[in-house]
């Protein structure tokens with residue numbers, strides 16, 4: 709299996725341009741720009757909440773408005789009224805709920821000393837998961853892309869692409885997928901970010917739910933499904 713994983717990572721490295729075309733800006737391991745060009749860890753956290761059930765294009769427009777108003781910082785959001793924020797984030801789905809969740813999350817992070825302090829806590833994941841609107845995938849995305857803690861987010865694309873490519877299936881068991889992948893991958897920030905970006909890109913472009921486009925997929929040479937070995 710380690711040979712296959714090595715080949716997967718090699719293929720993902722070669723996808724750099726394709727990842728950038730789909731919004732994942734491959735950069736140095738510590739950079740927040742991976743996450744749709746986010747200019748700071750604060751912007752990763754903010755957009756990780758806004759993007760739930762909303763298209764990236766809409767989130768980008770909203771992010772530009774937040775930047776213009778100086779509301780692209782956790783500390784500023786902690787002091788804004790949710791009803792005022794809901795006006796600024798017009799366009800995202802569930803904007804009132806998200807505005808409330810964002811201001812509460814911003815307050816919680818500010819109270820413990822900001823993102824740098826959050827990163828140093830041993831209970832960072834649990835603390836994030838205790839926040840309203842932060843599920844496992846969002847918590848892991850914030851850890852990986854905002855806090856630079858190697859923690860793999862499991863998305864619907866991870867399940868589909870890796871399930872088909874490696875012939876594994878843990879169903880809806882988030883923890884089982886996460887444990888499996890974190891055992892398989894070298895614990896390296898760059899590899900984790902690259903892996904997530906590539907899997908989401910492949911899941912959106914090639915590994916479609918009903919009719920996967922295996923003939924065009926970068927994984928066709930290693931994928932068990934494409935080779936008729938499973939599924």
Ligand code: SF4
Nearest residue numbers: 915920922925931934
């Ligand atoms: S080769 Fe086909 S089944 Fe395998 S990951 Fe690509 S699109 Fe999905």
